[in-house]
Amino acid sequence: MGRSQSTFNNYSRHVAAISLYFGKIPTELDSEQVQDYLFYQQKKSKTPSQTYFKHCVYGLRFLLKSEGLPYEFLRLPSIKHDKKLPVVLSKEEVWAMLQCAKLLKHKILIGLLYGCGLRCMEVRSVRLQDLDFDRKQLKVVQGKGKKDRYVPLSEHLVRGLKKYIEAEKPQDYLFNGQPLPNGAGGDFDNRYSQRGVQWAVKQVAKAAGVKKEVHTHTLRHSYATHLLEDGMDIMTLKDLLGHQNIETTMEYLHIAQLESQRIFSPLDTLFAQCSQSLK
Structure with missing residues (x-):
């Protein structure tokens, strides 16, 4: 299901x-x-x-x-779904987050969430064996929908990952975390907890001065939107995101500022035309 x-x-x-x-x-x-x-x-x-x-x-x-x-x-009522567009960060805001992450662990976490478009569960589940530095690929194992997929790794992220692995020496999962008392909100293994990932993202966004409401999925939304704006086709993006339906991916077309469908304010043309007529 x-x-x-x-x-x-x-x-x-x-x-x-x-x-x-x-x-x-x-x-x-x-x-x-x-x-x-x-x-x-x-x-x-x-x-x-x-x-x-x-x-x-x-x-x-x-x-x-x-x-x-x-x-x-049981005569269950229908549920109306709110049509809310996702929050998307600018590239400048993502850059500011990467620069303001004090811990290397958090910098790599932000880099994977944004640079690979990972979901929270997916970034927590990255194992060392899933990283292929030679081919610059990350294997996302059993993501949502129970399907594996490969996503490209940026050269910048590869360098950061190597530095992080050398310093932290993880043995299995890339990100290890402290188990929460009595298993509250945590897992039965030593993975970075969901709460820990969410806290790290919010703290880094706050330190970077980002005023938008930022969650882990905000970085995934930003990944998808920026790839479309950089020229990636919608079908390739669908596979990278691990979407089952193209309709889910197409929602990003409502957010992306594509050159072929450039939207602008009439104030821009007003100022341009009227300032010329006054000269």
Whole structure:
């Protein structure tokens, strides 16, 4: 189904919550009980996007699909998806982040997220055996959709990676992290935690003076947008990003400032034309 383990865990938590609330599994409830529960969760949710309510519905959909039942079985409501364009950094902002990263580990982390367009889970899962410095390639193993792919490594990133590996001497995963107490938010291995990656990106962005809301995926969005602006075709970009559907990749066409479709403000032509007429 193309969903991550964390997504399945999230769905399971919501199904468990409604089961505990009623003392029976949701498929044994009538649709009115489910409607009342969802209405209660919608009113209780304080976030603008009503995240908890949405995840309740997604969890119930997941349960019904697992049981081979239609969504109409519990009369589940439809969820409207917000059409939000992703935040994209300018090249100057990415450069500032690379310059302001004090730790070599963070500099390499930013370099991989932006220079290879990696997702958070993918950058955490990079192993030494996935790096091919001779061919200047990184093998992204079992990314989203359970498909491997190769992405090119910049010569600048290769030099930085060699320096980092020599200094840190990682044995398996490229990025090692400290395990969190009682496994809170961490993993059962010694990989850099998701929380650690997110914290590092936000701290570096803050140090660089970037005012935009920056997350790990912001660097991936910037990677895709900048490649389109630099002339890469959409099909090649789709493969580099590991997208299953071309429609997902085409969303970046709405953001990229392509030379063939250059968009400008009328103020530019106003100033240019009127200043000439006054001379």
